[in-house]
Amino acid sequence: MGKIDKGIDFLLDLNIRHSSTYMDLALERRRYRGEHPTEIAALKCMDGRLNLPVMTQTTVGIIQPFRNLGGKFELGWPFFQASLDQWVQYSISRGRHCMVFVTYHYARGDKHRGCRGFNYDTQQARDTAINLKDQFDRVYGKGAVIPIVCGIETDLEALILHGEDSDQSVDLSDVHETSEFELVEFLRLLYSTIPEQIIRDLLPLVLGNIRHVAEIRASNRAIEDSEHKEWVLGVGRGFDWLHLINTAFIVGPFDPNLSFAIETAAKLLKGNIDEGRVDSTNGIVLLTSAAYRDTGGPEHNLAKEKAYFLSQFAQKIIQKDVPDLLPYLQILTGCTDLNTRKFEVLERHSDTLTSRV
Numbered sequence: 001m002g003k004i005d006k007g008i009d010f011l012l013d014l015n016i017r018h019s020s021t022y023m024d025l026a027l028e029r030r031r032y033r034g035e036h037p038t039e040i041a042a043l044k045c046m047d048g049r050l051n052l053p054v055m056t057q058t059t060v061g062i063i064q065p066f067r068n069l070g071g072k073f074e075l076g077w078p079f080f081q082a083s084l085d086q087w088v089q090y091s092i093s094r095g096r097h098c099m100v101f102v103t104y105h106y107a108r109g110d111k112h113r114g115c116r117g118f119n120y121d122t123q124q125a126r127d128t129a130i131n132l133k134d135q136f137d138r139v140y141g142k143g144a145v146i147p148i149v150c151g152i153e154t155d156l157e158a159l160i161l162h163g164e165d166s167d168q169s170v171d172l173s174d175v176h177e178t179s180e181f182e183l184v185e186f187l188r189l190l191y192s193t194i195p196e197q198i199i200r201d202l203l204p205l206v207l208g209n210i211r212h213v214a215e216i217r218a219s220n221r222a223i224e225d226s227e228h229k230e231w232v233l234g235v236g237r238g239f240d241w242l243h244l245i246n247t248a249f250i251v252g253p254f255d256p257n258l259s260f261a262i263e264t265a266a267k268l269l270k271g272n273i274d275e276g277r278v279d280s281t282n283g284i285v286l287l288t289s290a291a292y293r294d295t296g297g298p299e300h301n302l303a304k305e306k307a308y309f310l311s312q313f314a315q316k317i318i319q320k321d322v323p324d325l326l327p328y329l330q331i332l333t334g335c336t337d338l339n340t341r342k343f344e345v346l347e348r349h350s351d352t353l354t355s356r357v
Contacts, residue, residue, distance in 0.1 A: 008285055008332050008350055011232070011242070015343040018241035021060065022341040028059050038201035039091040040064065041084075042101040043132070045071040045117055046250045046265060047154075048230060050105055051243035055157045057208030061341075063101075065240055067252040069261040070117025071103050072128060075135050080254035088145055097198050098145045100136065104129045105152040113154060113228070116268055126151065130166045146194055148202075156216050159209045163190040172206065173213045183207070229277045231284055233265050235314045236307065238291035238336025241343070248287070253310065259317050266322040273328060284328045286314055289343065290335045303335040307346055 041064040044050045052063050064087060066073065066080070075081055091098045104125035107113035111120040118125040129149050136147035151160030151169070158173035168190065175183075183206060187199050232248035239250050249265040251258070273280045290306035292299045311333040318325055333347035 007282060008330060008348060011285065011287065011332065012343070012345070014244070015241050015341070018060070019340050019342040022241075025059055025061070029061050032059055032062060036201040036204060037095075038097045038099050038198050039087070040099050040101070040201075040205075041066060041087060042103060042150075043068075043071055043073050044101075044103050044152075045069065045105055045115055046234075046252075046261070047105065047115065047117075047228075048232075048243060048248040048250060049154050049157075049245050050103070050152055051245070052101070052152075053240075054243070055152070055159065055209055055212055056205040057212055058205060060240065066254065067239070067250045068255050069251065069264055070115055070125065070128070071105070072117065073132055073254065075132075075139055077254055077256055079256075083254065088140075092144065097195055097201075099198050099202070100145060100147045101150045102129045102133045102136070102147050103150045103152055105154055107155045108153050109155045116228070117264070130162070133166070142193060143195075146198055148191070156213050157209075158213045159206075161190065161206070164193060172209045175210055180207070228268070228272060230269060230272060231278045231282070232287055233262070233269055233284065233314070234287045234289065235262060235310050236289040236291070238289045238338060238341075238343075239287075241336075241341050242287075253306075258313075259321075262314050262317045263321045266318050266325050270322055270325045270328075273325075280328060283330045284325060285330045285332055286311065286318070288314065288333045291338050292335060293338045295337065295339070300335070304346055307333050307335050311347065 040062060042052050043066050046067050046069055053060050073080055088098055104122070105115050106122040106125070111122070114120045114122060115125050133147040133149050136145055149162035149166055151162070153160060153171070153173065156173050158171060160169055160171045162169045170190065180203065184199060184203060187202060187206070191199065229246035230249050232242070234242055234248045234250040236253055242248050242250065249268060251261045251265055255261050269284050272278045288307050288311040290303035290310065292303035294300065311331065318329065330351070331347060331349040332345070334343050334345045336343050
């Protein structure tokens with residue numbers, strides 16, 4: 001039985017296993033942060049293949065993800081601005097540097113395995129990432145927050161690091177047989193004005209990706225495994241437990257035009273059904289999550305209210321703009337405790353939406 005056959009039960013079991021692993025690795029995260037204190041965030045597309053902890057062989061919980069259609073963000077967006085600044089202030093309060101991966105993605109073997117959010121136009125996606133990096137530099141200057149433009153090539157899961165001069169880049173899938181000393185010297189050339197601590201904290205991610213690419217090559221992974229086969233639409237925050245290849249489109253609540261991102265993801269899911277990439281008899285899951293840390297105050301209750309709102313909001317968008325998806329749509333609504341990554345179920349409907357309306 002494949003993973004999609006298990007639907008909602010598979011997702012809940014996945015969360016239980018991820019939460020257990022996350023808590024088991026608490027001491028490892030503490031050790032890692034002691035050696036590499038830089039706080040790291042990643043601005044990524046909603047494409048579930050973009051799993052940077054796996055691609056860099058980094059302990060879960062080290063890289064803070066922000067997701068939106070195509071990896072498109074604007075620092076002027078009110079909710080994104082507030083969420084990002086909260087993360088920045090948290091880092092500064094602990095005396096830590098902030099590094100942000102501003103990403104775009106593509107597939108070297110076939111552009112149609114690339115970014116649907118940019119209609120497979122890699123140049124446009126890259127230019128958008130570069131413009132966002134420039135916006136970070138204008139807002140934060142050259143010290144408080146360090147943005148790094150980073151391409152993600154999904155066939156080999158390789159990172160493409162763009163230097164401070166964005167025209168200068170290196171594809172880590174082309175890096176072989178090099179020492180840590182040589183890599184550090186290379187990173188210093190690529191990022192000549194970046195603080196030394198960030199260079200040292202970027203190094204293990206670079207080394208991890210070089211190893212990961214070698215493992216992907218050695219595995220002779222079937223090319224079909226890197227194609228779009230998503231069957232989950234995740235809306236909200238707290239989804240780092242859901243980073244499985246070809247499983248989910250994840251839409252963060254940051255874009256003021258959130259309805260368009262949800263509509264686009266829903267159309268892509270319907271396309272996966274129409275083109276036979278997923279089994280239509282198993283359905284599509286609308287999974288909504290809100291995140292919280294404080295379990296003793298109103299934050300938890302506010303997260304519940306947000307999760308219910310986002311679920312109803314997404315359902316209305318689908319009913320209005322992608323009604324052909326309704327016969328396949330199942331609902332799972334909840335909130336995620338960021339201390340444990342445990343997902344709390346608030347609402348579950350395994351039958352399709354049309355059978356309930």
